[in-house]
Amino acid sequence: MEETQTLIAQAMVFGDYHADQYLLIMPVIVCFVFGAALLMMRRRMDLHPIIAVAGLVLLLICDILLLWRIADGGPMSMAMGGWKPPYGISFTADLLSALFLTVAGFAGLACGIYAGASIDEEGRRYGFYPFLFMIMGGVSGAFLTGDIFNLYVWFEVLLIGSFGLLILGSEREQLDGATKYCFLNLIGATLFLLTTGYLYGVFGTLNMADIALKSAKLEGNGVLLTIASLYLVAFSMKAAAFPLNFWLPASYHTPRFVVSALFAGLLTKVGIYALIRVVLMLFPPERGGLGFVIAWMAALTMLIGAIGALAQTDLRRLLNYVVITGIGTILAGLAIPPVLESTSDAITTGAANVIRSAATGAFADGISAEGPLATGLSGAIFYALHSVVVMTALYLAAGVAAFRNGSSSLHEMGGLWRRHPLFSAMVLVLLLAVSGLPPFSGFWPKMLLVRASLAADLPWLATAVLVSGFLLTIACVRVFALAFWRPLPVQPEGGDAHAGSDDAFRAPPPGRPLALVPLVGLSIFVVAVGVWPEWLAELTFASAHEILKPTAYLSSVLGGTP
Structure with a gap:
């Protein structure tokens, strides 16, 4: 009985978190609360821009407060469900994630304000603002997660939102660009998932911090070079790096300008962030190779x-x-x-x-x-x-x-x-x-x-x-x-400006x-x-x-x- 209680004490969190630790989950909560609220207000499309901009302002404030806290006090972590890492899922922020998160919130707010002048009622009925918050929630989760499998999950969340915005209006050119975008991103997501399964088979954990410690003990193992190489390919495809960049020029010109701005500003940078976080932090010797x-x-x-x-x-x-x-x-x-x-x-x-x-x-x-x-x-x-x-x-x-x-x-x-x-x-x-x-x-x-x-x-x-x-x-x-x-x-005569x-x-x-x-x-x-x-x-x-x-x-x- 005592051994069981000891094991539970080692695996579970029983204390209370500090108030500032809840800043870690606020960006994701804000995005999904406002996204859900806009879905329920589908009969008041006139209020969507106002509510969306208010939500994006609140998101940016949370991002800035988190950056301020991280810059002053160092990295911060929070375990989900009361399970200590590496048993449970953790949200973790350091300066890298806080910087990316804050700039992404700034860009998202800019796009939200611009959309108030460029997205008509039809676009709002197609779900522009809920999809916008889904993308921002996926981006925020990707920057904050401390678990590789959940990094994959947040990638999928933001991709679902991007698919919705890409075909907003359902024009032929948009559908053509969306087909190319979806196909290549699904390949990248599949490679990401397969590599993550391979990594779990090697380490028995998906927590990034735990993997970093264990990979240091396996330095020089050829398996790690294979895993790092596979992640490099998967994230390079999402970031549109050569030779996997051909999908971006074929698809980013088809949606509305504000959607292209959101994609160009955020989505490729999530791939870059994942490359830095996974390949450089978890496998530094392999990154050298x-x-x-x-x-x-x-x-x-x-x-x-x-x-x-x-x-x-x-x-x-x-x-x-x-x-x-x-x-x-x-x-x-x-x-x-x-x-x-x-x-x-x-x-x-x-x-x-x-x-x-x-x-x-x-x-x-x-x-x-x-x-x-x-x-x-x-x-x-x-x-x-x-x-x-x-x-x-x-x-x-x-x-x-x-x-x-x-x-x-x-x-x-x-x-x-x-x-x-x-x-x-x-x-x-x-x-x-x-x-x-x-x-x-x-x-x-x-x-x-x-x-x-x-x-x-x-x-x-x-x-x-x-x-x-x-x-x-x-x-x-x-x-x-x-x-x-x-x-x-x-x-030309008869032409319309x-x-x-x-x-x-x-x-x-x-x-x-x-x-x-x-x-x-x-x-x-x-x-x-x-x-x-x-x-x-x-x-x-x-x-x-x-x-x-x-x-x-x-x-x-x-x-x-x-």
């Missing part, structure tokens, strides 16, 4: 995306390839190997110090063994956060530009600079930021990635980052010159002032981070350090429950 493969994947993804952007004549198709280029840039930071302390090049261990030294023209001293690796990973996280914001903003801006020109084709657009100078200036800022030019948010993470690549003796990878950025700059300058700077092309089948030309139009509110907020973030990047660089370096040395994360999950 795969580093050369990841580096080539990154270089080819960047270059193919940039070249594809140059070849496009439709604004939204062009942005699809810009998303792919950004994924390659992030992967470059995940491919950096550690370099021994004897290197003569000066790379600081703090990303904020690297930025300060670059800004002042000085070079800081003091190199650690993980310097380039930590700097590269910090740059990758920094760029991923930047990409969430800037890609969401660019797709939303493309919707406004397409409405005001009556087309998203670059051959038919023009004259926006004279007719709408403030809007055009915001778009110019976003185009410069996504190209990686100063003084905007895309410059600093690229600088970190180039510095880390050179310090790790990978000059060809640094060259790929710079060349892809140069090609992307040309593509973005071309967009601004054709769609904004030149005069509006003469419409707002003709077309795209949702951008339906009422209510995204040309309303309400559609510009999220663009202003997103653009302010891009400029603010570009002018004052140290605060975000410090957070991203701290999150990279927690991934490379997850002692605090492991302690929070396995030893931090009451």
Whole structure:
């Protein structure tokens, strides 16, 4: 009897949680409560935008509070059902998950506000806002779960929501894009599930912290390299990395602009987050063995995306390839190997110090063994956060530009600079930021990635980052010159300036002032981070350090429950 009670005491949580620990589940609860409430209010479609924006504001507040708590007190964990890890499911947050969660909430709120001006009553009846909250709930759960199988479950939740939004309107082009999107994502999900079953057979657990401890004891085992390789393929497919990126340009241009913005900002970044969390944190030696493969994947993804952007004549198709280029840039930071302390090049261990030294023209001293690796990973996280914001903003801006020109084709657009100078200036800022030019948010993470690549003796990878950025700059300058700077092309006789089948030309139009509110907020973030990047660089370096040395994360999950 005493032995039974001892075992129960070891497996169950009997104490009370602190009030701040409930912040871990609040993002998911908010999403599903508001999603369910909107479903029950299907007879009051006029209230859907107001209620949805209120829910997204509350979600962002919860995300910010959680980030504040994690930045101040370190990783935090909560066991579901009273079962201690690794027996039960845990929700766990560290700086990486809190940063991704907060930026995702910001992008989701921007899309929710924009949808109030672009989604008509028919779209609301098809369930736009409930599907939006389902996606946000799936994204929040994926960032917060400490269990690999539940990471798969949250992937499926957000995919169900994305399927619903992808076919919103049931047009032929949407159904065609949805077929490709669903087929490739189902393949990726199946590979993810099979690999997770393989992993459970090896470790007998699905808790990430427990796996991290056990994998360290099996270092050098070829089975772990196989598992890490399979996860790399599965997550690369979800992130649209080369050679598994062909599904994204075939599907992201078919839904409404606000849906494309949500997908481009969030869904591919969930794949990146999973890649960092699983491959880098759980299998660091195996990630080192795969580093050369990841580096080539990154270089080819960047270059193919940039070249594809140059070849496009439709604004939204062009942005699809810009998303792919950004994924390659992030992967470059995940491919950096550690370099021994004897290197003569000066790379600081703090990303904020690297930025300060670059800004002042000085070079800081003091190199650690993980310097380039930590700097590269910090740059990758920094760029991923930047990409969430800037890609969401660019797709939303493309919707406004397409409405005001009556087309998203670059051959038919023009004259926006004279007719709408403030809007055009915001778009110019976003185009410069996504190209990686100063003084905007895309410059600093690229600088970190180039510095880390050179310090790790990978000059060809640094060259790929710079060349892809140069090609992307040309593509973005071309967009601004054709769609904004030149005069509006003469419409053929009998033509309608707002003709077309795209949702951008339906009422209510995204040309309303309400559609510009999220663009202003997103653009302010891009400029603010570009002018004052140290605060975000410090957070991203701290999150990279927690991934490379997850002692605090492991302690929070396995030893931090009451």
